[in-house]
Amino acid sequence: MEAEAQSPGARAAHWPFFLLLTVFLAAVFLMPSTAPLFHWLFPDLLRPVYTRASFFELTVAHCELVFASTAVAAFIGIGTALYVTRQSGKEFLPLVSALAAIGQTFPPVAVLALAIPLLGYGAAPTLVALVLYSTLPILEATIAGLYAVPGSARDAALGLGFSPAGLLWRIELPLAAPFIFAGLRNATIINIGTATIGSSVGALSLGSPILEGLSASNPAYVIEGAIVVSLLAVVVDRAFETLEQALN
Amino acid sequence: MIEVDSVSKTFGALKAIDGLSLKVEDGTFCTLVGPSGCGKSTLLRMINAMIAPDTGRISLRGADIATLPPDQLRRGIGYVIQSVGLFPHWTVADNILTVPRLLRWPKEKCAKRLDEIVALTEVDPAWLSRYPRQLSGGQQQRIGVARALAGDPDIILMDEPFSALDPPSRASLQAAMRRIHAQSKKTIIFVTHDIDEALKLGTQIVLLNKGRIAQTGTPQEILARPKDEFVETFIGGTAPRLRLLDFEPVSTRMRPETNVQAPPIFADASLKDALNLMLSESCAMLAVQDRDGRRVGTLTVADLIEAPHGS
Amino acid sequence: MLLVLGIAGGLTLVFGGFLDMSPNRLASGIALTAFSLSPTACAAIAAPLAAFILLAFVSNEKARSIATLLAAALLLYACLATAGLLAKHLASPDKPALRLSLGSAFWIPLACALFAFLDAMQRLQFGLVARVGFFALLCLPFAFMAYVGFFDALSLAKEFENHQAVFVQALVDHVLLVVLSLAIALLVAIPIIFAVRQKSGLQNLVYASLGVIQAVPSIALFGLLIAPLSALVLHVPALAQFGIGGTGRTPAIIALVLYALLPLVRNGVTGLDAVSPDVRDAAKGLGFTAGERALKVDLPLALPALLSGMRVVTVQAIGLAAVAALIGAGGLGTFVFQGIGQYALNLVLVGAIPIILLALGTDLGFQLLLSVARGQA
Numbered sequence: 001m002e003a004e005a006q007s008p009g010a011r012a013a014h015w016p017f018f019l020l021l022t023v024f025l026a027a028v029f030l031m032p033s034t035a036p037l038f039h040w041l042f043p044d045l046l047r048p049v050y051t052r053a054s055f056f057e058l059t060v061a062h063c064e065l066v067f068a069s070t071a072v073a074a075f076i077g078i079g080t081a082l083y084v085t086r087q088s089g090k091e092f093l094p095l096v097s098a099l100a101a102i103g104q105t106f107p108p109v110a111v112l113a114l115a116i117p118l119l120g121y122g123a124a125p126t127l128v129a130l131v132l133y134s135t136l137p138i139l140e141a142t143i144a145g146l147y148a149v150p151g152s153a154r155d156a157a158l159g160l161g162f163s164p165a166g167l168l169w170r171i172e173l174p175l176a177a178p179f180i181f182a183g184l185r186n187a188t189i190i191n192i193g194t195a196t197i198g199s200s201v202g203a204l205s206l207g208s209p210i211l212e213g214l215s216a217s218n219p220a221y222v223i224e225g226a227i228v229v230s231l232l233a234v235v236v237d238r239a240f241e242t243l244e245q246a247l248n
Numbered sequence: 249m250i251e252v253d254s255v256s257k258t259f260g261a262l263k264a265i266d267g268l269s270l271k272v273e274d275g276t277f278c279t280l281v282g283p284s285g286c287g288k289s290t291l292l293r294m295i296n297a298m299i300a301p302d303t304g305r306i307s308l309r310g311a312d313i314a315t316l317p318p319d320q321l322r323r324g325i326g327y328v329i330q331s332v333g334l335f336p337h338w339t340v341a342d343n344i345l346t347v348p349r350l351l352r353w354p355k356e357k358c359a360k361r362l363d364e365i366v367a368l369t370e371v372d373p374a375w376l377s378r379y380p381r382q383l384s385g386g387q388q389q390r391i392g393v394a395r396a397l398a399g400d401p402d403i404i405l406m407d408e409p410f411s412a413l414d415p416p417s418r419a420s421l422q423a424a425m426r427r428i429h430a431q432s433k434k435t436i437i438f439v440t441h442d443i444d445e446a447l448k449l450g451t452q453i454v455l456l457n458k459g460r461i462a463q464t465g466t467p468q469e470i471l472a473r474p475k476d477e478f479v480e481t482f483i484g485g486t487a488p489r490l491r492l493l494d495f496e497p498v499s500t501r502m503r504p505e506t507n508v509q510a511p512p513i514f515a516d517a518s519l520k521d522a523l524n525l526m527l528s529e530s531c532a533m534l535a536v537q538d539r540d541g542r543r544v545g546t547l548t549v550a551d552l553i554e555a556p557h558g559s
Numbered sequence: 560m561l562l563v564l565g566i567a568g569g570l571t572l573v574f575g576g577f578l579d580m581s582p583n584r585l586a587s588g589i590a591l592t593a594f595s596l597s598p599t600a601c602a603a604i605a606a607p608l609a610a611f612i613l614l615a616f617v618s619n620e621k622a623r624s625i626a627t628l629l630a631a632a633l634l635l636y637a638c639l640a641t642a643g644l645l646a647k648h649l650a651s652p653d654k655p656a657l658r659l660s661l662g663s664a665f666w667i668p669l670a671c672a673l674f675a676f677l678d679a680m681q682r683l684q685f686g687l688v689a690r691v692g693f694f695a696l697l698c699l700p701f702a703f704m705a706y707v708g709f710f711d712a713l714s715l716a717k718e719f720e721n722h723q724a725v726f727v728q729a730l731v732d733h734v735l736l737v738v739l740s741l742a743i744a745l746l747v748a749i750p751i752i753f754a755v756r757q758k759s760g761l762q763n764l765v766y767a768s769l770g771v772i773q774a775v776p777s778i779a780l781f782g783l784l785i786a787p788l789s790a791l792v793l794h795v796p797a798l799a800q801f802g803i804g805g806t807g808r809t810p811a812i813i814a815l816v817l818y819a820l821l822p823l824v825r826n827g828v829t830g831l832d833a834v835s836p837d838v839r840d841a842a843k844g845l846g847f848t849a850g851e852r853a854l855k856v857d858l859p860l861a862l863p864a865l866l867s868g869m870r871v872v873t874v875q876a877i878g879l880a881a882v883a884a885l886i887g888a889g890g891l892g893t894f895v896f897q898g899i900g901q902y903a904l905n906l907v908l909v910g911a912i913p914i915i916l917l918a919l920g921t922d923l924g925f926q927l928l929l930s931v932a933r934g935q936a
Contacts, residue, residue: 041786091560092560094678094681094682095560095674095677095678095681098677098678098681099674099677102677102919102922105874105918105919105921105922106878106915106918106919107877107878107879107881107914107915107918108878109878109881109882109892109895109911109914110878110881110895110911110914110915110918113895113898113899113907113908113910113911114907114908114911116899116904116907117660117904117907117908118663121902189773189774192774192776193776193777193778194776196776196777196778196779197776197777197778197882200885200896200899201899207776207778210778210779210782211778211885213782214782214885214886219785219786219789222782222785222786223782223783223786225779225782226778226779226780226782226783227779227783229776229779230774230775230776230779230780230783233774233775233776233779234771234774234775236774237770237771237774296844298840298843298844318846319846319847319848320846321846322843322844322845322846323845323846324846325846327841327844327845329837329840329841329844331835331837331840332837332841333835333837333838333839333840333841333842334838334841335838335841335842335856336835336838336860337859337860346845347845347846350845350846350847350851392841395845396845405844
């Protein structure tokens, strides 16, 4: 992977990102004008374009869900990882890493489903499920990253007179950053997907047209929602990729 | 008999083998020796068709190997490499029986062969159920040798097999190879960059330089009459004159006198042993005996230094 | 550690609802605390929690961990027994619509028990087999209790009973969906793995394009496949005879295969790359044919990596297959989404709990397989 990042092919990977971004924005804003196209594809449908909410509103709602949940998850995940890797939190490390590993085998849908009895319908259970689920990859990645810091680097830093806080901020976190970043990327992508399903419990998101289309046998709604949310996911994934390369 | 006939091989700009011809008789322990990049490994790997020559032909018992199916050919030739390459997912016993199983020998024959090989190569039977990673480097290479012999090939190719080992393991495996060669009379082609090892093991030495044969012959021939400056330099570090004493028995240099008192030595001991004894006993003369303890002659320092007339 | 678990469990026990009682399936219920239902039962659950708190002050790690295992087992069964008994006590034949759901004072102490198990087993350094064996032993009495109808009064059990006939079918459908996709994905992945290894230039392209698919949300990918597949079946009606359709299993399997490809290919390539060139050289020199080399050397040596790829993919597919219920592919997800739609939360659990157990069980199974495969290599 290291070698790939240096290749000219990978450097040229920037332009597809901006191209994708343009296509995504076009899809969001120009969806209403695609009515003739969908009408031509599905002549039987009375309403070929989803109009209950504009795709811009849906996208904003979707992004809010994802951003809020990922931010909270990052705060909890990184915080917990830092705590259990310090002397004072060492006691919890085995349980926390076991939980992070086992928790990730729980399917996101199941976590979403389990949040309903506690929180009812709407955006709240979706948000909680997203936070719960996406905390785990961030937590696991951060622990892995902190453990990947070479003992010699830590040793040398302490020997040179770093305080524990200085060691954390100036040595450990920068060295663990690529891992943490990968965890964040993973969590964000999972959240974009789970937020889509979140519309089944009543949260407004880009999944809403898909689910409504499925239940009302309107394939045009399904395609519209699917295209926009897929583009959103791919754009965000590429953005992370580009950032990752820039950071390296 | 292995015949290499005007073979050349080029890798990119590098001429690895340059119009080389060589004959190796059956039962020979042939050591290919030379500096790195001289083409010795390439030559070896051409004999079991791991590398195809650009021009020329290699034949085995008169048959051109290019005409034989490579897998069949290789199953009939033992192969030992420096990095051993044991199969990590198989036990030692499974590793040894690789080729018999490729040849689909029946179970009983395999079991019998395993016992024979374990005895011949002095493999500790306790290792058989272990996995390669549980063995030391020297132990692994012993299994490598056993694996190469298991299919009972007439020819064994060995590519720097002992170069990566610690000196005691190397000495022990070298001794094992000499014994195995003496017992089985197999043809062995052995690549090494270590002239000492080549002289110690080989009955025929092939000294290579830049893809060509610099000199070939018995160890004595090479040591006594280096053909050119390259050979001289290459064997220089081995104290060749001293080394030659290794190959000559006391009986060829002794004089018939039997009445002088001196420390005893057997007539079939090497001249090197004799010199060593003189040095350790601080004497200039030894009493030569045969194996029954009868006095047959006397050896002096002067006899060691000057070859007898007519030899 | 134990202090936190004990206090958290204790607090929810005192303040949280143990059983939610509602007059019928749809009405919202009232939460009843364990203490208000039966002080004895409450004490039975509180005792092991108190034991946790006390155990936190035992300094001998081994003794403490063993005692924790015991206390956690007691806690687990105190919760289960109380739930069954209290529900039986509250239920009456003249109110058949009465629903009794388990509340947070049941679930959280239960979770505390499981956390305590995990932590103690980690500290006692139980091996994989010991862990699996211990949990199996722990589940046996539960299975027996469920079998004899101890929990029948709980509405979770009622929902399960109501859907029993469909449940088996859904479970089979779910497993079939996952197994079938995995098998197809393997068949597709193997040639890709070899192609990628032959031509290194291909690797970036394959990884990038499969990586894009990974990012696409599952329900979107399902949705995107429906229209083209429907059109295809419309134009080639013969396909319908093979059970291929625009909705249902076909798009679900295609999507699951697409998701599975990247982890399989990446792990396969990594596994093969890790096979030492010396071993390959030796195999060639000893006269293995190309086929024998692939089958007897490359495959077994790359197996651990491939298996861990399959582990990821299978666990992921179990979750994705649940989403596939939305496009009519059947499976356990059907209960989840039906339950969500009808506001029947116990029905959601009938789907969600087996999905989780299936995922956990599969994960454990693969871990066992992996440890066997690694032990050999």
